Structures are given as structure tokens and as C-alpha cells.
Amino acid sequence: MSTTPTTSTDAALTAGVPTPPRRPGDRIFSGAATAAGIGILVLLAGVAIFLLQEAWPAIKAAPEDIPGGTGLVDFIAPLAFGTVLGAVIAIVLAVPMAVAVALFITDYAPRRIANTLSYVIDLLAAVPSIVYGLWGIAVLGPAALGIQTWLADHLGFLPFFAGPVSTTGRTMLVVGVVLAVMILPIITAVTREVFARTPRIHREGALALGATRWEMIRMTVLPFGRSAVISASMLGLGRALGETMAVAIILSVSGVVTFNLISSTNPSTIAANIALDFPESSGLDVNALIASGLALFAITLVVNMAARAVITRNEDASR
Amino acid sequence: MAEPTERSQEYMDSTEKLDRGATAPTKEGPDVTDSVATSVDVQTVLPHEGRESVATVAKRIEITDLNLYYGSFHAVKSVNMTIQPNKVTALIGSSGCGKSTFLRSLNRMHELVPGGRVDGAVIIDGQDIYASNVDPVAVRRQVGMVFQSPNPFPTMSIYENVVAGLLLNSRKTKKPALDEIVERSLRGANLWNEVKDRLDRPGGGLSGGQQQRLCIARATAVEPEVLLMDEPCSALDPVATLAIEDLIQQLKANYTIVIVTHNMQQASRASDVTGFFNLEQSGTPGQLVELDTTETIFSNPANKATEDYVTGRFG
Ligand SMILES: Nc1ncnc2c1ncn2[C@@H]1O[C@H](COP(=O)(O)OP(=O)(O)OP(=O)(O)O)[C@@H](O)[C@H]1O
Numbered sequence: 357m358s359t360t361p362t363t364s365t366d367a368a369l370t371a372g373v374p375t376p377p378r379r380p381g382d383r384i385f386s387g388a389a390t391a392a393g394i395g396i397l398v399l400l401a402g403v404a405i406f407l408l409q410e411a412w413p414a415i416k417a418a419p420e421d422i423p424g425g426t427g428l429v430d431f432i433a434p435l436a437f438g439t440v441l442g443a444v445i446a447i448v449l450a451v452p453m454a455v456a457v458a459l460f461i462t463d464y465a466p467r468r469i470a471n472t473l474s475y476v477i478d479l480l481a482a483v484p485s486i487v488y489g490l491w492g493i494a495v496l497g498p499a500a501l502g503i504q505t506w507l508a509d510h511l512g513f514l515p516f517f518a519g520p521v522s523t524t525g526r527t528m529l530v531v532g533v534v535l536a537v538m539i540l541p542i543i544t545a546v547t548r549e550v551f552a553r554t555p556r557i558h559r560e561g562a563l564a565l566g567a568t569r570w571e572m573i574r575m576t577v578l579p580f581g582r583s584a585v586i587s588a589s590m591l592g593l594g595r596a597l598g599e600t601m602a603v604a605i606i607l608s609v610s611g612v613v614t615f616n617l618i619s620s621t622n623p624s625t626i627a628a629n630i631a632l633d634f635p636e637s638s639g640l641d642v643n644a645l646i647a648s649g650l651a652l653f654a655i656t657l658v659v660n661m662a663a664r665a666v667i668t669r670n671e672d673a674s675r
Numbered sequence: 676m677a678e679p680t681e682r683s684q685e686y687m688d689s690t691e692k693l694d695r696g697a698t699a700p701t702k703e704g705p706d707v708t709d710s711v712a713t714s715v716d717v718q719t720v721l722p723h724e725g726r727e728s729v730a731t732v733a734k735r736i737e738i739t740d741l742n743l744y745y746g747s748f749h750a751v752k753s754v755n756m757t758i759q760p761n762k763v764t765a766l767i768g769s770s771g772c773g774k775s776t777f778l779r780s781l782n783r784m785h786e787l788v789p790g791g792r793v794d795g796a797v798i799i800d801g802q803d804i805y806a807s808n809v810d811p812v813a814v815r816r817q818v819g820m821v822f823q824s825p826n827p828f829p830t831m832s833i834y835e836n837v838v839a840g841l842l843l844n845s846r847k848t849k850k851p852a853l854d855e856i857v858e859r860s861l862r863g864a865n866l867w868n869e870v871k872d873r874l875d876r877p878g879g880g881l882s883g884g885q886q887q888r889l890c891i892a893r894a895t896a897v898e899p900e901v902l903l904m905d906e907p908c909s910a911l912d913p914v915a916t917l918a919i920e921d922l923i924q925q926l927k928a929n930y931t932i933v934i935v936t937h938n939m940q941q942a943s944r945a946s947d948v949t950g951f952f953n954l955e956q957s958g959t960p961g962q963l964v965e966l967d968t969t970e971t972i973f974s975n976p977a978n979k980a981t982e983d984y985v986t987g988r989f990g
């Protein structure tokens with residue numbers, strides 16, 4: 357191999373030969389993409405600035421002027437606690453279920469059943485949250501009474517099931533279950549897509565070694581889909597954190613901080629609290645509510661950044 | 676047991692020397708003292724150790740009236756052949772004539788394709804692998820496979836890739852035994868010297884040829900009786916290809932090997948027996964046209980189509 361062509365190319369490059377002309381299509385597309393990217397950032401910054409501006413009076417205000425009379429932190433803390441608690445219950449219930457359903461669709465079910473099932477699950481994602489709320493309070497709450505009593509009787513030593521059991525079923529546990537059902541479709545849909553894209557050569561490589569179907573899934577499908585499961589869970593978590601109507605309808609609230617999931621005294625969530633109180637609020641109360649919204653914004657942001665970090669670390673590890 | 680070919684000997688010697696030059700004092704005991712001994716070692720040590728753990732007596736495969744289908748499409752028609760143990764059987768034939776389909780029917784991978792259907796018998800060591808009481812998982816454990824493109828598990832390290840098959844089906848193997856198997860399999864695949872210092876690195880970080888040898892080590896670590904290879908060198912450069920061919924020569928001491936290849940030179944160099952598959956015309960099922968010793972197929976085939984194909988006058 358001769359080195360002459362390389363040298364001459366190098367010389368040509370350093371001599372500042374003009375780069376090939378860029379096609380108009382390329383320019384338009386890259387311009388549009390850049391504009392969209394910047395637009396998103398501006399929008400996000402705009403929301404943050406708005407929240408901060410409107411929350412500012414409440415942040416500056418004297419503690420006794422804030423609803424509750426003991427300051428902004430005391431006002432927001434139980435709400436933030438309730439928000440996170442409900443969302444965590446939802447994630448804990450929904451993620452294993454979603455992964456199982458996704459695997460059933462991609463790997464176990466006969467094709468006809470798999471197609472029908474994925475269609476139904478996609479439909480579930482389109483059901484408005486108010487419907488889930490109504491279902492929660494009218495059907496699931498009363499139906500869950502027996503289970504909640506059983507939990508209190510048999511697992512009452514755990515703080516989660518200490519009781520006394522709410523007779524209406526309007527508990528944090530029911531909210532968590534309803535939220536789980538709400539976020540199940542989105543998590544299932546995303547993980548299913550990725551599981552199905554596991555390269556065939558890896559699946560077959562595992563099977564050719566004498567792996568059973570479950571072993572093949574553990575060796576190839578799950579590692580391949582891991583970061584997708586995390587991303588999907590974060591999508592679901594985001595939705596659960598921000599869910600308003602279902603929670604507002606179901607939960608009987610009393611501003612406490614408790615891990616007791618089945619009693620009639622429950623912390624509210626930020627979003628539900630805003631929805632319920634905003635219409636009757638005025639003056640500084642509005643600013644306090646917006647400050648709680650700012651807190652929700654921050655929680656969501658932190659959750660998403662944490663998810664990013666986890667995914668990046670996973671990807672590095674698998675390189 | 677076959678003697679290593681002249682070229683094989685040279686290749687191994689040179690890699691051994693190169694390696695020794697690079698990493699001065701290694702603590703590998705007897706291996707370091709004699710390079711010729713090492714290349715022989717690989718061959719003599721393997722069957723002994725194999726016999727101690729799992730019986731790796733290479734097996735004869737008898738195929739009677741095998742028909743393969745994809746849904747309603749008849750892909751391969753009435754194959755009858757016997758595949759000899761401790762021999763390399765090459766399958767050649769034009770693209771789309773059903774070589775891969777046939778190969779995948781020997782370890783029950785064909786039925787994994789939606790619509791894949793098998794009719795006929797494949798008898799390995801007296802047992803029809805398609806008998807109703809036979810577990811396909813057990814068949815695949817006995818009949819290993821190396822694929823066209825290297826497919827190490829991307830999330831696993833080199834070490835984990837090699838032991839992947841050993842840890843299946845809740846088999847328990849102690850760590851020291853695993854270490855030994857990893858070293859033996861990687862040595863057997865002529866990869867040990869290149870990766871021994873980075874066994875914990877991902878298998879995907881190796882070069883294509885190294886990855887393919889890793890896949891061979893992975894397939895041989897479970898000590899199958901038969902090793903199927905579907906164009907194992909098609910993604911590799913000539914040097915890596917020769918390395919794999921040498922490896923195949925060594926492996927046939929312990930295994931029955933069936934290899935699909937488009938490379939006529941490879942078939943003539945690396946195989947003892949060659950089977951030629953052909954299509955009468957597209958849309959018709961592929962058939963085994965001729966099966967004979969590699970020498971006969973390439974010098975004096977009985978069938979005109981075979982002759983045209985091996986001499987390059989086809990199509
Ligand atoms: N998954 C599949 N579904 C349907 N038909 C298939 C499938 N795989 C292969 N076929 C068909 O079966 C026939 C044999 O294919 P096969 O892959 O066995 O050929 P091959 O001899 O291995 O070819 P090549 O040398 O190109 O690899 C072809 O006509 C092909 O189109």
C-alpha cells in the first residue's frame with residue numbers, strides 16, 4: 357500500500373480546500389431540528405421561571421401567613437410525601453407486572469393472542485384518568501375492603517398495614533393500585549417494543565447452548581431491555597407523580613405524614629391538592645400552591661435525571 | 676486422531692512465540708517450556724478431560740427422509756445421509772438451497788421459526804431427536820452451534836460468555852472447575868493467550884475473529900457431541916479464517932463437525948466429507964445431490980451439477 361494518496365489528501369485538507377457544498381435539504385432539516393431542540397429548552401426554562409416568580413411571594417412570606425400557619429415547608433412536605441408515596445406504590449406494583457405482560461406478549465403467547473393483548477393494552481393507555489378515578493372509588497375501593505382488612509389482621513405489624521382500616525376504601529393503597537393500573541399500559545408498551553427487538557442471533561445463541569426459554573430471556577432479552585425498562589418506569593413514575601383527578605377523587609385526605617396505607621387519614625398529593633384548593637384560593641394561598649407545584653416540578657426533574665444516570669451507567673457497564 | 680496439518684503447526688508455533696515475546700515470564704507451568712508441546716497438548720488433553728466429566732464421544736448422525744418446511748413452503752426435500760463421527764462434513768451449494776435450514780434441523784432450531792416444520796428422522800447415537808419424548812433443550816445441549824456472525828452475549832464478560840452454557844438448567848459447577856473449563860475451552864479455541872488478562876472485559880469488545888473464536892469456546896465448553904457451524908468464517912479475514920480452519924481440524928478429534936460454507940477452498944481444505952445441495956429451479960425444494968469424500972467431490976464428482984458448482988460453472 358502506498359502512502360502517497362493519504363499525504364496528498366492531508367495536504368489538500370490543510371490547504372483549506374472548501375468542504376463539499378451542503379445540500380439545501382440538509383440545511384433546512386438541521387435548522388428545524390436545532391430550532392425544535394432550543395424551543396424545548398426555552399419552554400422548560402419558561403415554566404421554571406413562571407413557577408419561581410409566582411412562588412416567590414410564598415417563599416418570602418412569614419410562616420403564619422401560609423395555609424396551616426407553620427410555614428411553607430410544613431405546608432409542602434406532607435403533600436410531597438403523599439405524592440412520592442402514591443407514585444412509589446404504583447411503580448412497585450406496575451413494573452413487575454408490566455415486564456411480565458411484555459414478556460408474555462413477546463415470548464410466550466401465541467401470535468393471535470399476543471396481538472390482541474397488545475392492542476387492548478394500547479387502548480388502556482387511552483382511557484382518561486377521570487375514568488380510572490371513578491372506577492377506583494366506585495369499584496376498587498369497596499372491593500378492596502376485604503383485602504385491606506386481611507392485610508391489617510395478618511400483616512398489621514408492618515407500619516404500612518397498621519390500620520385501623522378505612523371503611524370507605526378511600527385509602528393510599530387503593531390510590532397506588534389505581535395509579536399502577538394507569539401507568540401499566542405505557543410501561544408495558546415501551547418494554548414490549550424493546551424486548552421484541554432483542555437481536556435474533558442472541559436469542560438463538562442462547563437457545564443453541566441448551567437454554568430453556570426462561571433462561572434465554574434472562575440471558576438476552578432482559579439485559580437487552582434493561583435500560584428500556586428503567587426509562588419506561590420513569591415515564592410511568594412521571595405520570596403517577598403528576599396524576600391529579602384520580603387521586604383527587606379517591607383519596608380521603610387529612611394532611612398527615614404516615615406510611616399507613618389503609619387508614620382513613622392519608623396525606624394528599626401535590627397535584628390533587630392544587631386541583632382541589634385552587635378554585636377557592638386567593639392571595640398568598642395561590643402563591644403557596646404554586647410553590648408546591650414548583651416542588652413537584654423539582655421532584656420530577658430529579659427523578660428523570662436519576663433515571664438518566666442509571667441508564668448511562670448501565671450502558672457503560674455493558675460496553 | 677488426525678495429525679495437525681503442516682500449516683496448523685506453523686500457525687500455532689508462531690502465535691506461541693509471539694506471545695512469549697510479548698509477555699516475558701508467564702506462570703503457566705509446562706506450556707511455557709515447549710511450543711510444539713502446546714499445540715499437541717490442545718489435542719491430547721481435551722479428550723481425556725472430556726471423558727472424565729461428560730462423555731464426549733463424537734456421535735454418528737443418521738438422517739432418513741428429512742423434509743423441512745416453512746409454513747406451506749417446502750424448503751428441503753428428502754435428505755438421506757449419514758454424518759460420520761470425528762469427521763468434518765462440509766455442506767456446499769448455491770444460496771437459498773436450504774443448507775442453513777438443514778443444519779438448523781440437526782439441533783431442533785428449525786422449529787423455532789414460526790411455521791417451521793420437520794418431517795423425517797434425525798438419529799443421533801441411536802436416538803431420534805424428533806421423537807415425541809425428546810426435549811429440544813437436551814438436544815441443543817448435545818448439538819452445539821456456531822453462527823454465521825459472531826454472537827457473544829453483549830452484556831456478559833469473556834469469562835461469563837464461556838461459562839454461559841455450563842450454568843444453564845440449574846447446573847452447579849464450582850468456581851475452580853469453571854476456571855479450568857474456561858482456560859481449556861479458550862485454549863481449545865486458540866484464544867486464551869489473547870484474552871487471558873482481560874477475562875472480565877465484555878465479549879463484545881473483541882475483534883470479529885476473536886469473537887467468533889469466543890463463540891466456538893462457548894459452544895465447546897459444554898462439551899457437545901456434535902458441532903454445527905453455519906458459515907463461521909464469512910465475516911472474517913483470511914488470517915482469522917485460517918485460524919478457525921485449523922481449530923476445526925483440532926476439534927474433530929472430539930466432535931462430529933458439520934460446516935456450511937460458500938468457500939470452495941475452505942471446503943476442500945477443512946473437510947473430510949462434502950455434501951452438495953442444489954435446487955432444480957427457484958421455488959422448488961433444495962435437495963442433497965451428492966455426498967462423498969471431499970477429494971472425490973472436488974476431483975471426480977458423479978453428478979454434473981456438482982461438477983459445475985465446484986468448478987465455478989454454475990448459474
Ligand atoms: N424464516 C424463513 N421463513 C420462510 N422461508 C425461509 C426462512 N428462512 C429461509 N427460508 C427459505 O428457505 C430456503 C432455504 O433457505 P436457507 O437459509 O436454508 O438457504 P441457504 O442454503 O442457507 O442459503 P445461503 O447460502 O444464502 O445462506 C430459501 O428459499 C429461503 O427463502
Ligand SMILES: [Mg+2]
Nearest residue numbers: 774775776905
Ligand atoms: Mg445460510
